[in-house]
Amino acid sequence: xxKYIVKRVIxxxxxxxxxxxxxxxxxxxxxxxxxxxxxxxxxATLEALNKKYGLDQPVIVQYKNYMMNFLKGDLxxxxxxxxxxxxxxxxxxxxxxxxxxxxxxxxSVLIGIPLGCIAALNRGKxxxxxxxxxxxxxxxxxxxVVATLLLIFFSLKLNLLPxxxxxxxxxxxxxxxxxxxxxxxxxxxxMRTSMLDVLGQDYMRTARAKGLSQxxxxxxxxxxxxxxxxxxxxxxxxxxxxxxxxxxxKIFTIPxxxxxxxxxxxGRDYTMIMGTTIFLATLVIIMNLLVDIxxxxxxxxxxxx
Amino acid sequence: xxNKKNPLSLQLDVSDFLPAEKEEKQSLVVxxxxxxxxxxxxxxxxxxxxxxxxxxxxILVCIFAFVGPAVYPYGYEQQIRGSExxxxxxxxxxxxxxxxxxxxxxxxxxxxxxxxxxxxxxxMMGSRISLLVGLVAAILVLLIGSxxxxxxxxxxxxxxxxxxxxxxxxxxxxxxxxxxLLMVTLKYPLQDLANNVPGFEWxxxxxxxxxxxxxxxxxxxxxxMARIVRGQILSLxxxxxxxxxxxxxxxxxxxxRKHLLVNCMGPLIVTTTLQIPSAIFTESFLSFIGIGVQxxxxxxxxMASNALNGITTYPYRLFEPAILISLIILSFNLLGDGLRDAxxxxxxx
Numbered sequence: 340x341x342k343y344i345v346k347r348v349i350x351x352x353x354x355x356x357x358x359x360x361x362x363x364x365x366x367x368x369x370x371x372x373x374x375x376x377x378x379x380x381x382x383a384t385l386e387a388l389n390k391k392y393g394l395d396q397p398v399i400v401q402y403k404n405y406m407m408n409f410l411k412g413d414l415x416x417x418x419x420x421x422x423x424x425x426x427x428x429x430x431x432x433x434x435x436x437x438x439x440x441x442x443x444x445x446x447s448v449l450i451g452i453p454l455g456c457i458a459a460l461n462r463g464k465x466x467x468x469x470x471x472x473x474x475x476x477x478x479x480x481x482x483x484v485v486a487t488l489l490l491i492f493f494s495l496k497l498n499l500l501p502x503x504x505x506x507x508x509x510x511x512x513x514x515x516x517x518x519x520x521x522x523x524x525x526x527x528x529x530m531r532t533s534m535l536d537v538l539g540q541d542y543m544r545t546a547r548a549k550g551l552s553q554x555x556x557x558x559x560x561x562x563x564x565x566x567x568x569x570x571x572x573x574x575x576x577x578x579x580x581x582x583x584x585x586x587x588x589k590i591f592t593i594p595x596x597x598x599x600x601x602x603x604x605x606g607r608d609y610t611m612i613m614g615t616t617i618f619l620a621t622l623v624i625i626m627n628l629l630v631d632i633x634x635x636x637x638x639x640x641x642x643x644x
Numbered sequence: 645x646x647n648k649k650n651p652l653s654l655q656l657d658v659s660d661f662l663p664a665e666k667e668e669k670q671s672l673v674v675x676x677x678x679x680x681x682x683x684x685x686x687x688x689x690x691x692x693x694x695x696x697x698x699x700x701x702x703i704l705v706c707i708f709a710f711v712g713p714a715v716y717p718y719g720y721e722q723q724i725r726g727s728e729x730x731x732x733x734x735x736x737x738x739x740x741x742x743x744x745x746x747x748x749x750x751x752x753x754x755x756x757x758x759x760x761x762x763x764x765x766x767x768m769m770g771s772r773i774s775l776l777v778g779l780v781a782a783i784l785v786l787l788i789g790s791x792x793x794x795x796x797x798x799x800x801x802x803x804x805x806x807x808x809x810x811x812x813x814x815x816x817x818x819x820x821x822x823x824x825l826l827m828v829t830l831k832y833p834l835q836d837l838a839n840n841v842p843g844f845e846w847x848x849x850x851x852x853x854x855x856x857x858x859x860x861x862x863x864x865x866x867x868x869m870a871r872i873v874r875g876q877i878l879s880l881x882x883x884x885x886x887x888x889x890x891x892x893x894x895x896x897x898x899x900x901r902k903h904l905l906v907n908c909m910g911p912l913i914v915t916t917t918l919q920i921p922s923a924i925f926t927e928s929f930l931s932f933i934g935i936g937v938q939x940x941x942x943x944x945x946x947m948a949s950n951a952l953n954g955i956t957t958y959p960y961r962l963f964e965p966a967i968l969i970s971l972i973i974l975s976f977n978l979l980g981d982g983l984r985d986a987x988x989x990x991x992x993x
Contacts, residue, residue: 350809354816361822365829479974481925483932483948484966491959578818585820585933590952600821601933604828616821623818 344632351624358620359613363405366609367398405613414617415610425614432596433618436588439595440580442511443518447576451523452569455530456562462535470527477524483586486517490590514587521583522576526569534565567638574630578623681987685910688986695982698975705972709772718762720769721940757950757961766942767964773854773943774924774972781861781923786916788862789869794900796870797877808874811867819864823926826863827935830856853937857930861923872915876908910987918980921973928969944969 396404408415414425458470493513494501501510537543538561546556585597596615603611664672689695713720755763796807834852880886881904889899905912930936931945944965951961 350812351816354813357813358817358822362825365825475977476970476974479921479977480970481928481932481945481973483929483945484970487948487952487955487962488966491955491962495956495959578820581818581820586929589933601824604824604935612825616825619821620818624816627816 340635343635347628347631351628354624355617355621359406359409359617360402362613362616363402364398366607366612409617414614417611418608425610428599428611429596429614429618432594432599435593436581436584436595436597439511439514439518439587439593440577440584443515443580443583444522444573444576446515447519447522447526448569450519451526452530452566454523454527456534456557456565458527458531459534459538459565460557467531471531474524474527474531477520478528480520482517482521482583483590485520486513486587486590489513489517510591514591514593517587517590518580518583522572522579525576526572529568529572530565533568534561537561537565540564567634570637571630571634574623574627577626581619581623681910685987689982692982692985694978695986698978698982701971701975702979705771705968705975706775709768709775712768713765713772716762716765716768718765720761720765720942722765723759723761755958755960763961763964766947767944767968770942770944770947770965771968771972773937773941774927774969777854777857777861777927778920778924778972778976780858781865782916782919784858784862785866785869785919786912789866790873790905790912792866793870793873794877794905797874798881798896798900798904800878800881804874808871811870814864814867815871817864820926820929822864823860823930824933824935826860827853827856827930830859851937851941853941857927857936861926865919865923869912869915869919872911873905873908876911877904880904880907913987914980914984917976917983921976921980924969924973924976944972 405415414429416422416424417428454470454474458467458474461467490513501507543556543560546560551560581597584595585601587593588595588597589601596619599611600615600619602608603615757763757766792807792811796804796811831852834855838852877900886899886903889903894902927936927943928945928948931943932949934946934949936945937943947965948962948969951958951965955962
């Protein structure tokens, strides 16, 4: 167990380093620096600006400097948003994104799991078909379609919900629905399959033969085993929610991390690109790592390789 | 039996003892015709109504996307003056005049956009892009993933460890972040290549956005396929026929191609089919946030994104690409599910 965790952690650190390095050198492949978009600065100003941010040095030296600072936990200052450090911008944006993303993940788990169970327990009946049809559609409809359709109906036609910002709970409804739409559908399908699998197991027959109550059978025996695939999906789901937030934040004009990421790339804000990419990548990698380890703890049948 | 006079007698019916006829003999033969893997799978696939319907839908969308633009009178780039912002089936003033003069004017079935471009034509082109991205990405993933996975699984040992470790690393990299970065960075070198190096002018014809989408998908998406193929090969290579082939002096290359890959055709087909919708999904997402296919080339994602500007007045402009993209992804998903039920022997009852 310990050996496995150490191995995975080393792999994770290596991956994070790799992502950081790839991002760093990719950035410098792009012609045009962060200052070109502004009202064509004079060569002297440009030189001074480059010098200020250390952009006049060779790429390798810049890479070394960046990595040394990064190890100290310093992500530098944003080139475009004067006077703000990358760390500040990320933590501000992340607070917003994490709140929406967290609620969305919670909602999809809380709706997806019961839906999948209900479908599995009523296999072949109309309720099963209805849930599965909805879930199949849910997987096929891209998040931006859901978000824009919601926007049209609830804000523009019915005038029920606000279109942008995050000042009250009503602002959260549409972003959360658009973010949790796909994961909910996915989880309910996953849950149905694994529940059906578990219900056919021998130990379920034994439980019934012992005369266990329906409730105990379902919650103690079936659900605990059937929920495992959903646990493994949590890692990818975090990644999905992150990317989904890129779109959702654009549509509902929410000042989250996804918006910062896109803005930094289009604006060639080197330090921000590095900061957000490393941050998001680390988040996803750590989530995957935790899920993998949790999975092996929950299910002792899985051997450690 | 009918002629029997006494119900209790053992009187026998002579007709029961006549020699059997040919047809009767045939009907008693228990042996069925041999069923190959393919025919068995195809039979099951054909019985799956949902999968067949989605196949028909896919074929219809393909006709719409690949034949449509050739037949349709308006081009996707063509800006018709005076016909801006037309509602579906509406005619502009000049077009009405021309019609009054007895000329035949083809209607703008789905209306036009703010630049006077026919939306049906753009929708056709957009779905062509989506389908192209899906199909090409799936084929590239199939090629790279299956060869990589087969080599890793077949040779095993240290080769396998190193190759799969690389896969593990790529697998944990958050793909969309890297895709977005690559999309932005690849644009310039590709532009350079297309404009300055002879022999690469075709890049401009296909579109830089599309090329970089292909490159990016092939760089990152093959790992899932490689894992599946490796898993299959690991169990297949212990089979007797592989030993037999090796004993007969077959080369590694031949064993992998003729014996191993052929035998994991089922999972290969299923994974490839399910790769198509996910590639289409990603492409529409990239185009929606504005870094996918570049204007004036339409994509279903960028059409939806453009529609956001006039969403209160022209909501149908959003519905058209949104419905089409959902339909395409849905049918490919259902087709893939159907193929999996038909061809993946593990799920066979």
